[in-house]
Structures are given as structure tokens and as C-alpha cells.
Amino acid sequence: MARQTEFLVGACCVFVALSSVAHGIGVNWGAMMSHPLSPSIVVGMLKDNHINKVKLFDADSWTVSALAGTNMEVIVGIPNDQLKKLADSYDHAKDWVKENVTKHLYDGGVDIRYVAVGNEPFLKSYNGSNTKTTLPALENIQKALDAAGLGDKIKATVPNNADVYESPSNKPSDAVFRKDIRGIMIDMVKFLRDNKAPFMVNIYPFLSLYLNSDFPFDFAFCDGNAKSIHDKGTEYTNVFDANYDTLVWALKKAGAPDLKIIVGEVGWPTDGGKNADAKLAQRFYDGFMKKMAANKGTPLRPGHLDVYLFGLLDEDTKSIEPGMFERHWGIFRYDGQPKFPVDFTGKGNDKMPVAAKGVQYLPSQWCVFNGNNTDKDAVVNELSYACANADCSILGYGASCNNLDANGNVSYAFNMYFQVRDQDVESCTFNGFAEIVTRNFSKGSCLFPVQILSAGDRLGSALGASLLAGLISLFSLL
Numbered sequence: 001m002a003r004q005t006e007f008l009v010g011a012c013c014v015f016v017a018l019s020s021v022a023h024g025i026g027v028n029w030g031a032m033m034s035h036p037l038s039p040s041i042v043v044g045m046l047k048d049n050h051i052n053k054v055k056l057f058d059a060d061s062w063t064v065s066a067l068a069g070t071n072m073e074v075i076v077g078i079p080n081d082q083l084k085k086l087a088d089s090y091d092h093a094k095d096w097v098k099e100n101v102t103k104h105l106y107d108g109g110v111d112i113r114y115v116a117v118g119n120e121p122f123l124k125s126y127n128g129s130n131t132k133t134t135l136p137a138l139e140n141i142q143k144a145l146d147a148a149g150l151g152d153k154i155k156a157t158v159p160n161n162a163d164v165y166e167s168p169s170n171k172p173s174d175a176v177f178r179k180d181i182r183g184i185m186i187d188m189v190k191f192l193r194d195n196k197a198p199f200m201v202n203i204y205p206f207l208s209l210y211l212n213s214d215f216p217f218d219f220a221f222c223d224g225n226a227k228s229i230h231d232k233g234t235e236y237t238n239v240f241d242a243n244y245d246t247l248v249w250a251l252k253k254a255g256a257p258d259l260k261i262i263v264g265e266v267g268w269p270t271d272g273g274k275n276a277d278a279k280l281a282q283r284f285y286d287g288f289m290k291k292m293a294a295n296k297g298t299p300l301r302p303g304h305l306d307v308y309l310f311g312l313l314d315e316d317t318k319s320i321e322p323g324m325f326e327r328h329w330g331i332f333r334y335d336g337q338p339k340f341p342v343d344f345t346g347k348g349n350d351k352m353p354v355a356a357k358g359v360q361y362l363p364s365q366w367c368v369f370n371g372n373n374t375d376k377d378a379v380v381n382e383l384s385y386a387c388a389n390a391d392c393s394i395l396g397y398g399a400s401c402n403n404l405d406a407n408g409n410v411s412y413a414f415n416m417y418f419q420v421r422d423q424d425v426e427s428c429t430f431n432g433f434a435e436i437v438t439r440n441f442s443k444g445s446c447l448f449p450v451q452i453l454s455a456g457d458r459l460g461s462a463l464g465a466s467l468l469a470g471l472i473s474l475f476s477l478l
Helices: 039-048 061-066 080-088 090-100 134-147 179-194 205-211 239-253 278-293 376-388 406-420 465-476
Strands: 025-029 051-056 073-078 111-117 155-157 159-161 199-202 229-231 234-236 261-266 306-309 366-369 434-437
Touching (some): 039 051, 073 080, 080 090, 111 134, 159 261, 199 239, 205 239, 234 239, 239 261, 366 406, 376 406
Parallel strands (some): 025 051, 051 073, 073 111, 111 155, 159 199, 199 261
Antiparallel strands (some): 229 234
């Protein structure tokens, strides 16, 4: 998921349930975490919440194998960095299908329905780096699925950001595919149509609001409180419907008016910036789930929709280039604890989702600033180091820890580094400015976390330069 323009921004991640979850809903299970939960624990959490459709961003064998025997519908993914190899070699595509799809299709195995080739490969910010490889990779994967006798059941598609289409007037009926990729998109649409595969798009109402200060606030939600807009006699009461139908118009003009659409990602972040909070996330999901339960669809595509909510868990190593909120899309925290009440059935009976079970934590201890202000420049250097190597994204404007004082900011940064390093004693020295304590330093809505015992080691880094500069300036004022 990444940035999108105007109100035509989108992405959908799906929580899909058994009989008790709104029809057509699934969830995205990402893994860009320093300390991922064990796949068996996540699968248990999915079952407890009656979610039976899952979209993955890769085909990690441990994760996919954990879904065997669950009867969950699964989408496996191919990262963008593999597109060139798959585009260049059909033999490689055949090997990929054999190793990542066919081996899971035994009696009692994994119910794989789609292969997602790439992830938003045509984003404007990628400057065309995937334009020559995406369609050939898609073609080779589908050809390999067909050759393996799987093509009737398993289809290949490409998850697209909503920036692949545009409307000069911001009205759905004026939609066309983006000029710089129009030829590629039309060819891809024809290929999907001919192979009876769906078009996948990510739609993010939050980003419409985030990127445009003049965007009508209530139009981002599906609860009927917004002033409607009209387009050729069609009324729109929310940006999701307007965005979706913009795609419908673009497909129609590309010669595929009836092509099946899957919303690959849709959701609302709970932290990391203005309007990214649990209260608004609950409002969004309440309206959206009721819409899904009613099977109203959109004005141009009434009825059932296939949607994947984004996302299941927070991911503390995601890129924050689009915004600090990128690491906080989860309905559940990093440890599988739910953040807000929601009713996945869409009946409005909100309650906390069932938390992950069997999660083990590191000891209840925290690394904090010891208050030694004798050398502020040295403290600033340690703060910079901590935030460059751990997640400080909720210290920014509008985030849940934004109200900490300067010393609190340093303590938060120190603790995040300490936790991401598995509470290694040597990671809480900071040249004599830190100490390990057993008193929880959490304050109000600002959580000083204790890390979990991890199922893997996926360290990432990077706090945005602008936030880091702001924290340094604040501390320097003291």
C-alpha cells in the first residue's frame, strides 16, 4: 500500500469470516515485523474470529503451511523484486508454481485461490521500474498454473494501487487508466478477462482524507453522514463507492465492463498521525462492515463485493515514506491484542475481537532515560541512534505518544530499541544515559511495549528524518 491522489485512493485488506462474518470479507496478513507472531498463533486467532479468507504478501512456506486443513481461502503473493526473474523465464515461473502452490495442494492442504503477482507495481513513486516486467510475469505465472492443471481453480492477478486510474473531474464517469501506463493496463485487463481472472485494487478512504486538506471529512466513511455527490444521475455517499465505480468506468472504457473486481486492501490506521486513531478506525469499520453485510455493493456494481481488510496486525518495519501511520494499520497490535471493538458480522454489535492466544512476552522491564542532562548533545545523538534502529513512529504530531515531554520521548526511543533487541542488557547503555526499570512507563494512551518472544527475526529500521529532527529540536530546548 502506498500514496494515492485525490479521492481516488484505495486499498482493501480483508477479514473474511465463516458464517458469522459479513459475506465477502477477508483480511491481509502482512509480515513486515521485527518480531512476528508464530503462524500457528495467528491462524488460531483467525479461527477464533471466524475469519476464513486470507491474503498474504509472499508465499513463505511456514506461513502457508500453517493454513493447511483450515478451509480458509488463501491468496499467496509474489514480491515486486521477483517480477523480473519471472518475466524473463517461463521455466522459473513453473518452478515457482511447483514450490509455492502445487506442493500445498494435497488432501487436507491449503485452499489457494489466487496468486497475487507483485504488489502495486505501477505506483507513480516507482517511476516505471516495473512496467516492463509485471505483465510478462503475470502471463508466465498463469501459464504455469494452467500447465500444472490448476488454471481453472487458481487465477493469477495483480494487486493495483488506485492510482492506476484517474478522473480529470474527480467524477467516476470520467475515469481512464493513467496515461503513462494506459497501454499496459488495457493489455492486462484483456489478459485477465480472457483468463477469467479478477482485477484487484487497493482502496484507502483514509488516504483520500490524509492527502487532501479540503476533502470532505464524512465522505471518507460509509455511515451515511456525508453530503452526497452526483455523477450522471448516480448518487455517491462515500468515497469507497466513488473510487470503486471509477474503476468500473475505466474497465468499461478498456473493453471489460463485467470484469470481476476484488478489493485487495481497505482499512483505517489507528496511530501515527492526524485522523489515525482507534476511534475513527472503529467508525470506519462499523460503517463498512454494515455495508458489506447488507450486500448493497456500489451504485454500478450492486450486490456482493469481495474485500480484504488491511490489516490484521501492526507491522513495525514497514516503510514510513507515505506517513508514520503505515506501521499502524492493524486491527490487532503487534502481539495480537485487539485495539477497538468491531462487529465483523456487520450487525452493529461491537465487541472486542478475540485476542491471540499463547503469546509469550519478554520480562516486564523497560529501558528509560535516567535524567542525566549534563550533555544534551550526547543525549540527542543517542536518541537519533535509537530511532534510526527502532520504531518511534507514534511520537509524531497527532500520534498517541505526541504529548510526552522531551525526557519521555527519549525514554520511549530507548525502550523501543531495547525491546527490538530482545532486551539485551548491552542495548540499554546509551553511553550512560539509560537504565533498566521494572515500573511500566506507559502514560495514558501512550504504550511503552514489552516485546514478544519472536517466531522470526525480521529487523528493519528507519524513523523518518522529519520526525527525528523534531524530536531532536524538542530535547535541545530543555
